[in-house]
Amino acid sequence: MTSKLKYSEMIKAEAKRLGFLDCGISKATFLEEEAPRLEEWLKRGYQGEMKWMENHIDKRLDPRKxxxxAKSVVSVxxxxYPEETQKHPDAPKIAKYAYGEDxxxxxxxxLKELTEFIQTEIGEVSGRAFTDSAPVMDRAWAERSGLGWTGKHSLLLSKGTGSFYLIGELILDLDLEDDTPVADHxxxxxxxxxxxxxxxxxxPKLVDGSKCISYLTIELKDQISPSFKDQMEGWAFGCDICQxxxxxNRFSKPTKVEEFSPHPEMLDMNKQDWQEITEDVFRKVFKKSAVKRAKYAGLKQNIDFLKPTY
Structure with missing residues (x-):
């Protein structure tokens, strides 16, 4: 067994021990296929007010920058996926990824633990951890490393586990064994x-971000356009419809990650509870949740916008 393969297997085994669903590896190189697609997507204005998508394009397309x-991208x-969902079907809905801790x-x-393992067991390795917080095309790297294929909704899909998972990366200066992409199913x-x-x-695989409910309820800082009034289907933060x-996703299994356990009060909140939510309740229920991104005023604005469509 080569050292590349040995190290790759060690890293994957440790990633799974840490609770990651899966781990794959790809060569750190320029994303040649994604470059024209990203350029066209931005040209069409599909980023809406997410102007940060227009920044650092060179870094977004090449991890070596x-x-x-950088020699390898380790994707995890x-x-x-929650064991329980919101109990009241007429209550404003929160995307499942935001049920628990951010x-x-x-x-x-x-990823910090995985990095420490690599440095302890393999030696002097430099790199950085990322998860949807820097100019990194998470899905593209996960797809290249064989963790799934891009579904028509533009999210990563796996035959065994569906799409209810989040992506992260370690970009390392360590040469590792590359994985093979999987077929589209x-x-x-x-x-x-x-x-x-x-x-x-x-x-297929092309989303106008400026029309996406997740964008409208999280990224958009202005008032949601009245043209979407009857199209929100009760979503107050994010959206899971396409998933x-x-x-x-019939193969999705409840997560074993304790940090993603939802606040019990949130699951029990009914329509009236949401409409009358106070800032104190917001702080308590969403103390560690990604819902804090919307802030109390933003979430309240989204809930008010839904009236009387839910």
Missing amino acids: LVDG ILNY YHFVIKRK CGSCTKCIDACPTNAIVA DVCPW
């Missing part, structure tokens, strides 16, 4: 495209 001497995925912190902690299915109430999925209808 983020980490000196972490399951967040995934940025959870994944970063685990969406076939002729268009359930995600058909189900999107705002028609944000404009073509909920995906046939591959």
Whole structure:
């Protein structure tokens, strides 16, 4: 066994021990196929007000510009699928990834442990950890490392586990054994495209971010346009519609990551509880959640916008 293969297997085994659903490796190189797609996506204005998507394009497409001497991208995925969901069907809905602790912190902690393992067991290795917080194309690297394929909703999909997981990376100056991408298994299915109430999925694997409910309820800082009034389907923070209808998600299993356990009060909140939510309740229920990104005023604005459509 070569040292590349040996180290790769060690890293994957440790990643799974730390609770990651899976781990894959790809060569740190320029994302040649993604470059024209990203350029076209930005040209069409699909980023909406997410102007940060227009920054650091060179780093977004080449990890060697983020980490000196980068040779490998170690991608990991972490399951967040909850055992229980919100109990009241007429209550404003929160995306499942935001039920528990903010995934940025959870994944970063685990990646820090993985980095320490690598440096202890392999030697002097430099690199950086990322999870949706820097100019890194997470899905592209996860796809290259064989963790899944890009579904028509533009999210990463796996035959065995669906899409309810989050992605993180270690970009390292360590030469490792590359994995092989997997085949696309969406076939002729268009359930995600058909189900999107705002028609944000404009073509297979192409999403107009400015129409996506997740964008409207999280990234958009202005008032949501009245044109979306009857299209929100009760979502107050994020949206899971395209994932909920995906046939591959019938294989989703509840996460074992304790940090993703939802606050029990949140699951029990009914329509009236949400409409009358106070800042104190918001701080208590979403103390560690990604919902804090919207802040109390933003979440309240989203809930008020839904009236009387839920």
